[in-house]
Amino acid sequence: xxxxxxxxxxxxxxxxxxxxxxxxxxxxxxxxxxxxxxxxxxxxxxxxxxxxxxxxxxxxxxxxxxxxxxxxxxxxxxxxxxxxxxxxxxxxxxxxxxxxxxxxxxxxxxxxxxxxxxxxxxxxxxxxxxxxxxxxxxxxxxxxxxxxxxxxxxxxxxxxxxxxxxxxxxxxxxxxxxxxxxxxxxxxxxxxxxxxxxxxxxxxxxxxxxxxxxxxxxxxxxxxxxxxxxxxxxxxxxxxxxxxxxxxxxxxxxxxxxxxxxxxxxxxxxxxxxxxxxxxxxxxxxxxxxxxxxxxxxxxxxxxxxxxxxxxxxxxxxxxxxxxxxxxxxxxxxxxxxxxxxxxxxxxxxxxxxxxxxxxxxxxxxxxxxxxxxxxxxxxxxxxxxxxxxxxxxxxxxxxxxxxxxxxxxxxxxxxxxxxxxxxxxxxxxxxxxxxxxxxxxxxxxxxxxxxxxxxxx
RNA sequence: GGCCCGGUGGCAGAGUGGUUAUGCAGGGGCCUGCAAAGCCCCGUACGUCGGUUCGAUUCCGGCCCGGGCCUCCA
Numbered sequence: 001x002x003x004x005x006x007x008x009x010x011x012x013x014x015x016x017x018x019x020x021x022x023x024x025x026x027x028x029x030x031x032x033x034x035x036x037x038x039x040x041x042x043x044x045x046x047x048x049x050x051x052x053x054x055x056x057x058x059x060x061x062x063x064x065x066x067x068x069x070x071x072x073x074x075x076x077x078x079x080x081x082x083x084x085x086x087x088x089x090x091x092x093x094x095x096x097x098x099x100x101x102x103x104x105x106x107x108x109x110x111x112x113x114x115x116x117x118x119x120x121x122x123x124x125x126x127x128x129x130x131x132x133x134x135x136x137x138x139x140x141x142x143x144x145x146x147x148x149x150x151x152x153x154x155x156x157x158x159x160x161x162x163x164x165x166x167x168x169x170x171x172x173x174x175x176x177x178x179x180x181x182x183x184x185x186x187x188x189x190x191x192x193x194x195x196x197x198x199x200x201x202x203x204x205x206x207x208x209x210x211x212x213x214x215x216x217x218x219x220x221x222x223x224x225x226x227x228x229x230x231x232x233x234x235x236x237x238x239x240x241x242x243x244x245x246x247x248x249x250x251x252x253x254x255x256x257x258x259x260x261x262x263x264x265x266x267x268x269x270x271x272x273x274x275x276x277x278x279x280x281x282x283x284x285x286x287x288x289x290x291x292x293x294x295x296x297x298x299x300x301x302x303x304x305x306x307x308x309x310x311x312x313x314x315x316x317x318x319x320x321x322x323x324x325x326x327x328x329x330x331x332x333x334x335x336x337x338x339x340x341x342x343x344x345x346x347x348x349x350x351x352x353x354x355x356x357x358x359x360x361x362x363x364x365x366x367x368x369x370x371x372x373x374x375x376x377x378x379x380x381x382x383x384x385x386x387x388x389x390x391x392x393x394x395x396x397x398x399x400x401x402x403x404x405x406x407x408x409x410x411x412x413x414x415x416x417x418x419x420x421x422x423x424x425x426x427x428x429x430x431x432x433x434x435x436x437x438x439x440x441x442x443x444x445x446x447x448x449x450x451x452x453x454x455x456x457x458x
Numbered sequence: 459g460g461c462c463c464g465g466u467g468g469c470a471g472a473g474u475g476g477u478u479a480u481g482c483a484g485g486g487g488c489c490u491g492c493a494a495a496g497c498c499c500c501g502u503a504c505g506u507c508g509g510u511u512c513g514a515u516u517c518c519g520g521c522c523c524g525g526g527c528c529u530c531c532a
Binding site for chain 1: 460471491493525528529
């Protein structure tokens with residue numbers, strides 16, 4: 001199966017060929033830990049989780065290294081701590097924990113490594129020194145700046161030339177910059193700001209250098225895939241690319257740059273600055289299953305904008321009901337130990353076409369519902385579950401999916417069902433329907449089947 | 459202003475130079491005491507105007523509309 005991925009650098013789908021099939025390496029930009037992750041932050045996590053799963057399927061689980069960083073030094077963190085009076089370490093550790101919990105609720109696997117910026121200050125300093133030495137950076141007014149003019153190719157990833165950037169500039173240029181396009185590698189810290197000793201005094205890193213330093217540390221100078229949200233193309237990834245390329249004297253850095261589209265709300269980009277966001281946690285607290293949120297995030301192609309609404313999450317939940325319904329109906333059938341279905345692998349191999357993969361899963365689901373014998377059922381059930389594993393879906397016990405959250409009422413529900421079965425046996429359908437209506441009013445739907453009566457939460 | 463994306467049936471959302479996904483919602487049927495679930499059938503969509511072509515939703519160009527980037531952002 002040929003894997004094809006869209007490369008932001010060439011703006012085309014390209015056949016993916018790993019540098020080393022024994023160790024395929026991917027880096028994805030993780031969160032700045034100052035606040036709960038909103039659904040827009042969750043999108044790349046889920047999208048690249050599917051890619052991680054696919055790569056593990058293709059190259060073997062032990063032959064993929066996935067690094068996703070935690071940015072735990074950044075001005076927004078400092079601002080948040082100052083605002084609330086909470087210690088910085090407390091803000092970052094609390095937020096990191098929340099991030100882990102929320103992403104786990106969305107069914108995302110842990111990355112192979114999760115480097116923290118504050119653990120890599122020495123590597124950043126070393127890289128900055130190297131950039132200064134090679135004439136790509138300069139010290140000015142306690143800052144170290146990257147010299148954009150020192151890199152003729154600057155702007156290739158985002159498609160912006162330095163001249164355009166300056167022409168369209170929306171912000172005032174700091175006086176210590178030699179050129180308006182230059183960006184900060186290192187900046188001085190005041191006594192109350194977090195800081196580390198460096199050749200340029202006590203200070204802290206600029207935003208972009210951490211990813212250059214950490215990807216090199218954990219994946220090497222040259223690796224396969226670098227991912228993130230579209231909004232990172234500029235300036236973050238453009239600058240990261242510039243730093244790494246210049247520090248490595250032009251040797252290759254990343255083979256494939258991948259960027260997921262925005263989550264939008266009523267057509268507009270979701271962002272913290274616009275305030276039109278909702279957090280993953282909010283949705284979970286509203287009672288939406290994490291798996292339904294995950295499916296909603298995978299319901300559109302990753303490069304397209306995605307409008308996340310409660311309606312869409314609801315529809316995703318209904319789709320999961322359909323899958324789990326098929327699995328529940330074959331609960332007593334052992335699934336075959338199947339490889340993921342070819343159609344699903346093919347869809348995902350075509351630049352992560354998750355909607356097509358989902359369509360294929362629905363075809364399998366329908367076939368499973370129709371299957372006439374245990375062998376066929378076992379085969380299709382195995383195929384569906386294998387597809388689910390690749391997508392990070394259908395990992396729950398169907399009974400838990402349908403009955404989870406019903407708390408301690410299960411016993412009483414079973415008692416009422418037994419009473420209804422007795423009434424039906426006695427052909428007392430009025431009483432049977434009364435019991436069913438009573439349960440329906442509590443959000444419990446009954447299903448009478450050949451093997452008896454089952455129930456689920458509506 | 460410069461540079462990028464998009465506009466598909468009621469909704470969501472893939473895809474394709476000719477056979478027109480998938481899910482939801484809707485209509486009809488089978489099954490059921492009645493339902494639910496499941497299964498079957500149905501609805502022929504691709505912004506607009508031109509061009510290329512035997513044939514275009516799919517390729518090319520103009521236009522209209524929406525969104526994004528141009529140093530806060532996943």
